[in-house]
């Protein structure tokens with residue numbers, strides 16, 4: 001089967017005056033559709049840069065990134081907007097919820113962008129927040145707020161979920177619940193999920209682990225037996 005993503009010598013350099021910062025250097029890999037991929041690496045190693053290029057938030061300076069065989073670099077502005085809207089969902093460490101909207105309304109914001117969203121009540125049920133639908137973000141714990149952010153991205157029903165440190169601000173018990181939900185979306189709905197983390201323990205639940213160092217992919221390993229999110233511990 002053709003990969004959902006193919007990167008060939010993908011690089012993103014930032015020019016800072018006379019200094020060139022090589023944020024992403026020569027990344028080359030294939031990701032089959034339906035994988036749960038963990039991106040590991042120290043601070044500054046290029047993890048977010050890679051995720052942003054995959055999600056069409058940033059453009060590579062050289063090399064190619066193909067999504068279902070189509071080169072993102074050749075997308076028009078309109079095609080990129082549609083790609084970001086319909087095909088990918090982003091989840092960040094600091095939830096980015098709108099404080100004046102209820103949980104239900106925050107999730108509805110994601111769903112309203114696309115033609116074929118998932119029913120909001122169903123998504124809230126799945127993240128275990130059906131009872132909190134009419135509460136505001138400030139009335140929720142960090143883990144609950146993160147689950148609202150995931151529900152908002154999932155309600156768009158995208159092919160790909162791109163998660164940048166989704167458990168970075170959470171303790172073990174709550175973090176595991178969030179990971180469990182991401183794993184369910186991957187296993188039950190066949191979505192391709194990328195999770196950036198500093199936490200090596202989370203790599204155990206991945207189908208594939210990309211390890212980054214100084215902008216390069218220093219290891220690309222397949223995990224024959226990913227564990228359940230419930231077994232992850234740190």
Ligand SMILES: Nc1ncnc2c1ncn2[C@@H]1O[C@H](COP(=O)(O)OP(=O)(O)OP(=O)(O)O)[C@@H](O)[C@H]1O
Pocket residue numbers: 014016021022023041042043044045046047048049050
């Ligand atoms: N907009 C930018 N302008 C200049 N340099 C940047 C920019 N964004 C990232 N960089 C640099 O590129 C490198 C990779 O950054 P990136 O955020 O991708 O790393 P990361 O692995 O996600 O780090 P962290 O784990 O701390 O979030 C770093 O040296 C960073 O300073």
